[in-house]
Amino acid sequence: MEPQNQQQQQQALNEDGSSGKGGYLCRTSSTRWTPTTDQIRILKDLYYNNGVRSPSAEQIQRISARLRQYGKIEGKNVFYWFQNHKARERQKKRLNSDVPMQRGVGVGNTNWNNTPEESIHTKYPLPNITSGVSASSSSSGVISVGHMGNYGYGSVIMEKSFRDCSISNGGNNGGVGGSIGHNFGCVGADPYSSSYSTLFDKRRLMEENLGVQ
Amino acid sequence: MEPQNQQQQQQALNEDGSSGKGGYLCRTSSTRWTPTTDQIRILKDLYYNNGVRSPSAEQIQRISARLRQYGKIEGKNVFYWFQNHKARERQKKRLNSDVPMQRGVGVGNTNWNNTPEESIHTKYPLPNITSGVSASSSSSGVISVGHMGNYGYGSVIMEKSFRDCSISNGGNNGGVGGSIGHNFGCVGADPYSSSYSTLFDKRRLMEENLGVQ
DNA sequence: ACGATATGAATGAATG
DNA sequence: CATTCATTCATATCGT
Numbered sequence: 172m173e174p175q176n177q178q179q180q181q182q183a184l185n186e187d188g189s190s191g192k193g194g195y196l197c198r199t200s201s202t203r204w205t206p207t208t209d210q211i212r213i214l215k216d217l218y219y220n221n222g223v224r225s226p227s228a229e230q231i232q233r234i235s236a237r238l239r240q241y242g243k244i245e246g247k248n249v250f251y252w253f254q255n256h257k258a259r260e261r262q263k264k265r266l267n268s269d270v271p272m273q274r275g276v277g278v279g280n281t282n283w284n285n286t287p288e289e290s291i292h293t294k295y296p297l298p299n300i301t302s303g304v305s306a307s308s309s310s311s312g313v314i315s316v317g318h319m320g321n322y323g324y325g326s327v328i329m330e331k332s333f334r335d336c337s338i339s340n341g342g343n344n345g346g347v348g349g350s351i352g353h354n355f356g357c358v359g360a361d362p363y364s365s366s367y368s369t370l371f372d373k374r375r376l377m378e379e380n381l382g383v384q
Numbered sequence: 385m386e387p388q389n390q391q392q393q394q395q396a397l398n399e400d401g402s403s404g405k406g407g408y409l410c411r412t413s414s415t416r417w418t419p420t421t422d423q424i425r426i427l428k429d430l431y432y433n434n435g436v437r438s439p440s441a442e443q444i445q446r447i448s449a450r451l452r453q454y455g456k457i458e459g460k461n462v463f464y465w466f467q468n469h470k471a472r473e474r475q476k477k478r479l480n481s482d483v484p485m486q487r488g489v490g491v492g493n494t495n496w497n498n499t500p501e502e503s504i505h506t507k508y509p510l511p512n513i514t515s516g517v518s519a520s521s522s523s524s525g526v527i528s529v530g531h532m533g534n535y536g537y538g539s540v541i542m543e544k545s546f547r548d549c550s551i552s553n554g555g556n557n558g559g560v561g562g563s564i565g566h567n568f569g570c571v572g573a574d575p576y577s578s579s580y581s582t583l584f585d586k587r588r589l590m591e592e593n594l595g596v597q
Numbered sequence: 598a599c600g601a602t603a604t605g606a607a608t609g610a611a612t613g
Numbered sequence: 614c615a616t617t618c619a620t621t622c623a624t625a626t627c628g629t
Contacts, residue, residue, distance in 0.1 A: 201620090201621090202609095202610095202620095203608090203609050203619090204609065204610090205609085206608095247610085248609080248610095251608095251609060251610060251611085252608095255609070258614070258616085259607090259608080261615085262441070262615080262616090266445065266458075266459030266463055267445065267458055268445060414625090415605090415606090415623090415624085416604090416605055416606075416623080416624065417605065417606090418625075419604095419605090438616075438617070440616090441615090441616095460606080461606095464604095464605060464606060464607090465604090465605080467606095467617085468605070470617095470618090471617095471618070471619070472604080475619085
């Protein structure tokens with residue numbers, strides 16, 4: 172991740188109206204959330220510097236709201252991010268319980284068994300978001316991050332692969348207040364009735380979502 | 385594509401592994417693990433002749449420990465190897481069935497995953513462990529799975545992967561000067577008050593609490 | 598030298 | 614939480 176180049180972050184504004192499927196299949200639109208560098212930076216900051224590991228629903232809500240200003244994101248993305256991050260950290264440990272890990276040699280280890288650390292050098296008095304609910308006076312900024320300059324992490328950008336269908340209409344309203352109803356065209360008729368919602372109803376659906384494990 | 389020649393590369397053997405020392409350059413392995421032919425042979429043997437598809441963390445540890453005598457390797461390498469091997473095998477297969485593969489080109493026998501050397505001489509469900517691998521002491525047998533191989537996919541397939549049209553998207557997006565009112569908005573209803581009520585309907589829960597639309 | 602392909606690595610999303 | 618799946622990125626390798 173960090174140590175390497177690996178730039179894949181795309182702009183934060185690709186609201187991508189799920190693309191109208193353009194001429195390709197309907198699945199052309201990259202369905203999955205692609206975190207922007209800023210979002211990742213913040214998430215890691217929360218994870219490492221704030222010890223957030225399994226945020227509650229309220230926290231997730233706030234975090235995603237805050238991250239939203241850096242790009243499209245949903246609560247579940249935040250949820251999964253923390254889950255995965257934690258799981259992978261553990262798995263890493265589990266897979267090589269020993270392993271040489273010869274000093275930071277130039278093996279170019281993409282961090283698997285090296286100390287996960289992100290530490291943003293910009294230390295700032297971070298408001299405790301963990302408290303969650305009773306944020307009462309919660310500062311509007313919620314987490315506030317200060318320092319936005321990229322300090323590393325892919326920066327170069329390089330245009331994502333042309334895989335995505337051409338945006339078709341520029342339809343992203345990123346930025347402008349007009350949060351129009353925005354209805355993705357894709358399929359007029361209830362696009363993912365079965366793929367997604369079904370899951371929700373059927374399964375406990377993110378039972379963990381609320382930390383209700 | 386010539387699967388025929390799986391002769392990866394064997395130049396990476398010198399990797400001392402622990403000698404690391406100064407941790408200076410040591411740019412040898414440019415980052416990526418390059419399995420030696422022996423390692424690949426063993427991995428394939430496990431995969432095809434022993435039905436190992438998704439080794440558990442413990443198995444991975446043992447496997448990697450065993451393979452280490454043939455070259456530098458870490459647990460994650462083994463993990464990824466199986467992960468990828470299985471995924472690609474499935475991917476190929478899926479591609480085949482999905483797309484009728486028009487064009488009667490000489491493709492004839494879809495030999496995608498036919499392993500040149502290893503191949504599946506013997507079906508996997510057999511107790512035979514480690515075919516000729518274990519050179520060193522240690523090693524207990526890695527195997528474990530006496531059989532089980534089966535594993536879903538194979539026959540039925542059916543996939544439930546219709547992840548098309550993402551839609552997703554949330555009501556608000558892109559920053560917007562309007563700011564996001566969320567929390568402390570004192571929204572009369574306070575959507576995600578969580579508490580107990582939420583537990584009832586997971587779906588609702590997800591939507592309300594995680595912002596999934 | 599490129600372009601295509603094979604494959605290691607990473608990670609979002611799910612499932613159990 | 615542990616595991617698994619699907620996709621995608623990155624890069625080594627080979628063919629022309």
